[in-house]
Amino acid sequence: MxxxxxxxxxxxxxxxxxxxxxxxxxxxxxxxxxxxxxxxxxxxxxxxxxxxxxxxxxxxxxxxxxxxxxxxxxxxxxxxxxxxxxxxxxxxxxxxxxxxxxxxxxxxxxxxxxxxxxxxxxxxxxxxxKHRMEAFVRFKKTTDGLFLSLVRPDFNVLPLIQPHFKRRYQDQCWLIYDEQRKYGLYYDLHEIHEVSLEANEIDRNLASGASQSFQLQLDEQEELYDQLWKDYFNSINIKERQNVKLHVQYLPKRYWRYLNEKLI
Known part of the structure; x- marks a missing residue:
């Protein structure tokens, strides 16, 4: 001793x-x-x-x-x-x-x-x-039918959020990939599997931080829905009444990367 x-x-x-x-x-x-x-x-x-x-x-x-x-x-x-x-x-x-x-x-x-x-x-x-990831995770549909989301949570919450997404998206194949910890959860319509792969195999834009701007080819409808949502957000947004301080309090900037309307 x-x-x-x-x-x-x-x-x-x-x-x-x-x-x-x-x-x-x-x-x-x-x-x-x-x-x-x-x-x-x-x-x-x-x-x-x-x-x-x-x-x-x-x-x-x-x-x-x-x-x-x-x-x-x-x-x-x-x-x-x-x-x-x-x-x-x-x-x-x-x-x-x-x-x-x-x-x-x-x-x-x-x-x-x-x-x-x-x-x-x-x-x-x-x-x-955990609750914020369940609320803010957004999927994008690729041409092969996979719904994909890249996340970077502060803590290792993927084991905690998997029941939520399995219940909510039972009829879709999806992959939630943690960029920082280099593993993900893949749902094949039956079971959830833990997968490990190199992040640059998913998204070549990781280095720039634009994680939801996938290099994978998106489904045409997905691109349309993206644009429709951005147009809707712009139409209801009253810039003169924006309270950025309050907005950031309820939605910290580190979660903006998951939201389509923040990627305009």
Whole structure:
């Protein structure tokens, strides 16, 4: 152990890796731990550094124990916070696990504990991004009948939004592709599949940020609908009454890229 009593766990940022951090902590009674990502992590000269392997069996044991200790709502918060992909959130999730396992009574609602409060806050942020993606994602129909949308959410919310789009677009083949994380969800009219591919195979305009200006050939009707919607938006828009500050408050600029009327 380092002179300051701190141990550093290096892991890959996956759920399996995080749960293995918890397993290792109890295995060696190391509860004052700082989590670090494998890549680019730095530590002091006298620090104790531990590389955490991805052991599926150990991860499953920890997850089963968490399920026994937490309610469904708290498990949902745990998963939402994990999807933030933030090292700060991962640290709180680790500390949270240590906290709940070292107490025999339920502590999941003790918001006086910093990690209990932080997880609730992270879950709220991820939940807000989920709802915004469900509201603002727009599809464009290509000539081969595929409905395609490219997104770049702040958090990894694709696993959370797939039930919404499966219910809403059951009769269409669609692909929602996360440009930042380089994977997508493809619905083939029966099941949803997770797919990985290079973004430039979908859209050569990614580098310019014009993500909805697909290089793929659009269906003729899609181009017509695009123009009709833009014309409609222009016709009802009263420029003299525009309140840009209020507009941005309810519809942040980072979502404009998904909306046809913002691509005029």
């Amino acid at each position: 380092s002179a300051d009593g701190m141990v550093y766990y290096y892991f890959d940022g996956s759920m399996v890796g995080l749960l293995n951090c918890v397993f290792r902590a109890f295995q060696f009674k190391e509860f004052q731990v700082q989590l670090c990502f494998n890549e680019g992590a730095q530590h002091g000269l006298f620090s104790t550094v531990v590389e955490i392997p991805n052991n599926e069996h150990h991860a499953q044991r920890v997850w089963s124990a968490i399920q026994q200790r937490l309610s469904q709502s708290s498990l949902r918060q745990f998963y939402f916070a994990y999807l933030s992909e933030s090292l700060d959130a991962f640290q709180h999730l680790f500390n949270y696990c240590i906290y709940i396992f070292r107490h025999h009574h339920s502590v999941e609602k003790n918001y006086a504990h910093p990690s209990v409060l932080a997880i609730a806050q992270w879950a709220k942020k991820v939940g807000r991004e």
